[in-house]
Amino acid sequence: MRFSKAFIPTLKENPADAEIPSHQLMIRSGMIRQLAAGIYSELPFGWRSAKKAMQIVREEMDRIGAQELFLPSLNPIEVWEETGRAAGFGDELFRLEDRKGRGMCLAPTHEEIICDIARGFIKSYRDLPQIWYQLQTKMRDEPRPRSGVLRGRQFIMKDSYSLDIDQAGLDKSYELHSQAYHRIFERCGLEFFVVGASSGLMGGTGSQEFMVASEHGEDRVALCPGCGYAANLEVAASRAIPIADPDEGDSEIEKVSTPDTRTIEEVSKFLKVKPERLIKTLVIISEEKPVMLLIAGDDDLEEAKLQGVLGAPFRPAHPEEIEELFGCEAGFLGPVNAPQMPIIADSRIMGGKHRITGANENHFHITGVEVGRHFKPDQAANLRAARSGEGCPNCQETLRVTNAIEIGHIFKLGTKYSSAMGAKFLDANGKEQPIIMGSYGIGIARIIACAIESNHDKDGIIWPLSLTPYEIVLIGINMKEAEVSIQTEALYADLLNQGFDVLFDDRDLRPGFKFKDADLLGIPYQIVISPKTIAEDKVEFKQRNSGARQVIKLEEALQIIRG
RNA sequence: CGGGGCGUAGCGCAGCCCGGUAGCGCGUCUGCUUUGGGAGCAGAAAGUCGUCGGUUCAAAUCCGGCCGCCCCGACCA
Numbered sequence: 001m002r003f004s005k006a007f008i009p010t011l012k013e014n015p016a017d018a019e020i021p022s023h024q025l026m027i028r029s030g031m032i033r034q035l036a037a038g039i040y041s042e043l044p045f046g047w048r049s050a051k052k053a054m055q056i057v058r059e060e061m062d063r064i065g066a067q068e069l070f071l072p073s074l075n076p077i078e079v080w081e082e083t084g085r086a087a088g089f090g091d092e093l094f095r096l097e098d099r100k101g102r103g104m105c106l107a108p109t110h111e112e113i114i115c116d117i118a119r120g121f122i123k124s125y126r127d128l129p130q131i132w133y134q135l136q137t138k139m140r141d142e143p144r145p146r147s148g149v150l151r152g153r154q155f156i157m158k159d160s161y162s163l164d165i166d167q168a169g170l171d172k173s174y175e176l177h178s179q180a181y182h183r184i185f186e187r188c189g190l191e192f193f194v195v196g197a198s199s200g201l202m203g204g205t206g207s208q209e210f211m212v213a214s215e216h217g218e219d220r221v222a223l224c225p226g227c228g229y230a231a232n233l234e235v236a237a238s239r240a241i242p243i244a245d246p247d248e249g250d251s252e253i254e255k256v257s258t259p260d261t262r263t264i265e266e267v268s269k270f271l272k273v274k275p276e277r278l279i280k281t282l283v284i285i286s287e288e289k290p291v292m293l294l295i296a297g298d299d300d301l302e303e304a305k306l307q308g309v310l311g312a313p314f315r316p317a318h319p320e321e322i323e324e325l326f327g328c329e330a331g332f333l334g335p336v337n338a339p340q341m342p343i344i345a346d347s348r349i350m351g352g353k354h355r356i357t358g359a360n361e362n363h364f365h366i367t368g369v370e371v372g373r374h375f376k377p378d379q380a381a382n383l384r385a386a387r388s389g390e391g392c393p394n395c396q397e398t399l400r401v402t403n404a405i406e407i408g409h410i411f412k413l414g415t416k417y418s419s420a421m422g423a424k425f426l427d428a429n430g431k432e433q434p435i436i437m438g439s440y441g442i443g444i445a446r447i448i449a450c451a452i453e454s455n456h457d458k459d460g461i462i463w464p465l466s467l468t469p470y471e472i473v474l475i476g477i478n479m480k481e482a483e484v485s486i487q488t489e490a491l492y493a494d495l496l497n498q499g500f501d502v503l504f505d506d507r508d509l510r511p512g513f514k515f516k517d518a519d520l521l522g523i524p525y526q527i528v529i530s531p532k533t534i535a536e537d538k539v540e541f542k543q544r545n546s547g548a549r550q551v552i553k554l555e556e557a558l559q560i561i562r563g
Numbered sequence: 564c565g566g567g568g569c570g571u572a573g574c575g576c577a578g579c580c581c582g583g584u585a586g587c588g589c590g591u592c593u594g595c596u597u598u599g600g601g602a603g604c605a606g607a608a609a610g611u612c613g614u615c616g617g618u619u620c621a622a623a624u625c626c627g628g629c630c631g632c633c634c635c636g637a638c639c640a
Contacts, residue, residue: 011590012574012575016575016632019633037632089640092639143637143638143639144564144634144638409640477599480598508598512601515599532599
């Protein structure tokens with residue numbers, strides 16, 4: 001492509017709306033343009049990269065025997081009512097009506113459509129297993145689109161669906177996907193790791209997420225550098241550091257005045273004790289009943305874990321509800337002499353002595369509390385979020401907690417959708433069985449954004465070879481000079497003939513301008529031709545990743561490019 | 564949905580507090596000069612000041628409603 005004819009609208013300044021590097025650079029390099037919140041057009045430069053990612057995905061999916069198909073984005077709402085997910089997705093589902101008033105929606109994913117096809121055609125165990133995949137736009141009315149393309153309302157996903165006759169078959173399909181995903185993300189040059197995840201609302205028996213560490217990720221994960229343990233913080237275990245209680249003999253409760261100290265930090269400072277020796281009392285409402293939660297003062301509640309313990313939805317109690325139940329503010333709650341309600345304590349506080357809690361009276365706390373003597377939790381459970389520096393549950397190393405971006409997710413679904421929709425087959429014994437399903441997603445834009453998040457510098461993008469929109473940018477310096485024009489034109493034609501993806505910067509612009517654009521676009525190899533290099537019968541060769549710049553024979557440069 | 568910020572030329576912003584001719588930088592167009600890290604000079608085009616209403620002789624500026632966008636939180640296959 002000639003830059004003079006290309007539509008690559010680069011920007012010198014950062015757009016005001018973009019905060020994270022990938023978003024800024026995708027806009028500055030003319031890859032994307034925002035149309036509305038969470039909705040982006042893919043411009044030619046960005047689309048070339050997206051197509052490369054999709055090609056890698058296609059090759060690896062085909063390799064495990066998956067078959068690509070293409071499904072409707074416009075769906076009748078009834079299909080989604082069959083599985084209850086019309087309600088499940090709620091406001092996140094884009095809804096509309098056709099001219100006859102029939103309820104429609106824009107597909108946020110496609111399990112239901114796959115089930116509909118399966119129930120129409122899959123009749124026998126002989127028809128299975130199957131793996132079907134699609135690379136398509138999905139639409140979700142996200143409550144808060146953000147971070148550029150990382151969380152959009154319209155986005156391209158590779159989604160695949162496995163159909164099997166039994167659990168062993170599902171295990172195999174799941175394993176095939178795991179292998180394919182490893183190859184895909186390796187080929188994309190991403191430093192990823194796999195974490196055990198909660199299955200969430202998708203249901204099913206197992207799931208893993210493929211993550212890339214990034215400070216701008218929305219997920220938090222615990223990683224062990226020793227044994228490779230990796231888990232979403234939603235489920236991560238850890239060996240918590242024990243709380244040291246003072247050796248002061250019997251723990252006897254004493255009410256102390258703590259005026260205007262409502263937070264852990266304030267109480268800790270006022271009473272001059274470490275936050276960990278305070279017991280934090282939280283009140284939640286689950287199934288319309290209050291439940292008291294107790295965790296160490298320096299710990300954070302991990303809501304996904306609590307969700308697992310309760311087995312029911314919950315919400316924090318409102319301040320008015322707390323006033324009504326306890327007769328005091330939320331800042332002075334405690335389990336001693338508290339109103340009757342179930343108490344769930346985090347395991348880390350169990351056995352503690354000389355602890356401090358609220359007195360259930362404004363401006364008072366209680367010291368010298370002994371867990372199990374002055375109050376008895378109904379249940380001890382792991383409610384706290386694991387933290388950096390705590391012990392790995394599987395080995396002696398310490399965990400590191402980091403933010404991460406989810407680029408892929410694999411699920412063992414089981415029969416949730418096939419049962420609801422009557423997608424059944426006859427097994428070898430002539431018995432009707434629901435199809436066992438798996439579902440496996442990859443976010444294409446997230447691959448691109450992650451690649452940029454982890455490969456850029458102050459000047460711009462640094463593309464991995466597998467995803468770069470062009471492999472070589474050929475820069476002519478002083479294009480008005482006949483000799484430069486002749487040489488670059490000849491080289492451009494030659495490089496194209498050799499099968500390289502080349503962006504030929506034939507624009508009549510000052511050198512600095514072209515260099516800045518080349519670095520911003522992040523194309524791995526820059527070849528510069530100028531009157532100087534022509535005189536020496538050499539080219540200037542720059543590798544974007546190292547910044548190394550050398551004046552060498554063209555053949556040497558091509559040698560390096562060919563690897 | 565709760566909290567915060569913003570909306571003025573294609574992009575980045577000032578002007579608003581204290582009402583009175585709409586400005587700066589970048590980009591764009593023309594000409595000349597330039598040509599190794601986003602050039603210089605001269606000239607030019609381009610803005611319903613998000614939108615609707617109110618106050619006023621007069622509103623980008625003051626008041627109110629609405630819409631949109633960004634950030635934090637809640638939510639999230």
